[in-house]
Amino acid sequence: MKPFAIVILILFITATSCKKQVVIPEESYTAMVEAAYQLSVDKDSLIQVEALEMYETAFTKFPDSITDYSIYEASVVASQIKTFDKAFSYLEHTAKLVEDEMGFPGWDYILGEYADEDYKNLMQDSRWLALYETALNDRKQFFERLKAEEREFFNTRKNEDTSILEAEELYHHLKTSNNYLPKKQQDYSIAFKINDTTSTSYFVHLPKSYTPSKKYTVLFYLHGAVRGNALSVFETKLNLMYDNKRYTKRADANNVILVFPKGNKDFNWMLKDDGFFMVPEIVKQLKMALNIDDNKVFVSGHSNGATGSFSYLMKQPTAFAGFYGFNTYPKVFTGGTFIKNVLSRSFINFSTDQDYYYPPNANDSLNVLMADLKADYKDHRYNGFPHWFPAFEESEPAYDILFDDVLHRKRQPFPKKSGMGV
CATH class of the missing domain: 1.25.40 (Serine Threonine Protein Phosphatase 5, Tetratricopeptide repeat)
Structure with a gap:
């Protein structure tokens, strides 16, 4: 089955x-x-x-x-x-x-x-x-239909002839116009090339009211269990269900675009650097197709996905406004932990006292360090819950905290406090 x-x-x-x-x-x-x-x-x-x-x-x-x-x-x-x-x-x-x-x-x-x-x-x-x-x-x-849908997703308006515009008109045109087009669907499965022999896909869920004239917030969700997952030739709206319904209903209510990449043990956001490029590259692809607010792109995840979110904060935070993790193992597996990068961004962690995969003492020691650095780092501890905390209805308030932060936070492209890799 x-x-x-x-x-x-x-x-x-x-x-x-x-x-x-x-x-x-x-x-x-x-x-x-x-x-x-x-x-x-x-x-x-x-x-x-x-x-x-x-x-x-x-x-x-x-x-x-x-x-x-x-x-x-x-x-x-x-x-x-x-x-x-x-x-x-x-x-x-x-x-x-x-x-x-x-x-x-x-x-x-x-x-x-x-x-x-x-x-x-x-x-x-x-x-x-x-x-x-x-x-x-x-x-x-x-698959012929998927290819047609993908072409439609990335289709943009042809560049207009601006040669006849006066300087003031040209300035107004460049400031207010864009080449994005409306989308025919709310959900898209997009193929993603990893290398010459390997591909996967990612799932994009748009607000029902998506319009290309408005800039949108984007939230990535990185799945866990990367060792047990397989790359996929297509993704489905299963990404929006079960535990993830807590993301879906809040994203729909607040016009947030959700993105779900699919990784495996060899190409992911945690274990090896071979797949670490995936999320930043998907950001670039999305900006070709959708009117995205450059200062409102966020990363979240559970378990291995939360560790991936933490890894982007440590190693490659520039493109993102903030990071979140449920049951995070706060460790960078490859390339070193550039802890001061947190000073230019933020991380909200949701941990539990009965997490036997990622024990709370790992988070406790990091909390002390983050406090010493005066970093924008918060750890919300939920007592009485195991590693799969997002499966419980009691996790609902955590998602409220996450989305409240998403809605009110904006990336500072030129932060006063700069991390080592920013």
Whole structure:
């Protein structure tokens, strides 16, 4: 199954080691399909039969709540227990989707990396071969559409002939005009070349009211778990969901552009310098397409992403106005920690006392140093929470703090206090 099913399970279900502990809930669609998924991971085929029955009960009881992803999960269970007609019935639904509720195209269920395991029992059936052929064509059209959308994203107005303008008119024109165009979409997946043989992508979420005549604030979100992530040929609106919905709703309310790069263990913002250029280079690309306020570009992240944010503060802060981190490990892994660079910028850290990955004493010692430097550095400590603090509703006030700072802070291009690398 696709990996975000595991994430959902961890966040919303307390795992049980005994099959008898599973309680069949009926109070909501979400509770029923989560319990069905919990049953489905059992290797006992009889338990998997129960899981499929629970999915089908949820579909019948809550027809207006059915999600594409739950239908996919049901198709996998049906495939595992060799209930082929039901498996194909559900699978044909997902395969026809232009995109599901998380932005994944229907063909990805057939051609994606998990299909071989999910549907190994179906692959000798003629119906699978038909779905596969259709998926190949759908994938081709999908990437043609992505390329067209990317061209539209970077398209700008042609330069106007200013040769006939008088000096005062020319000055006013240069001061007030720009070549940016309106955007046809709110969300874009943009391809990003890392080197001659390696590429990834990043996801851009625009305000609904985006207009090229206005300058916009940009907030980067750097994901964690860089060692466990893979580079991607496209990104989806899954970036806007689950924990990240706390960014999304505040960005939408305040007309902030969100950007989500995708890294891996070799190319990222933390472990090696090979990928450190990615975020500054994406800033340059965005400024070609969008009317961005040069003094309102910010970086945030969680875990490895927060450490990446801290690394940009230490090593390459010039293009950014401020930095934020949830459960930050305040360390630069390559190139040295240029601690005085903080004097020209700011960092707001959100730490927890039960963070067993990045213990609070690492932040405590840094807090003392930052106080001695009189740096614009704040550490907000939340007690009683583990490393995945952003998954808890109690993290909401932290996001309010972050966005209040984003809205009121502007970069000082020529700061009175200068760091070593600025």
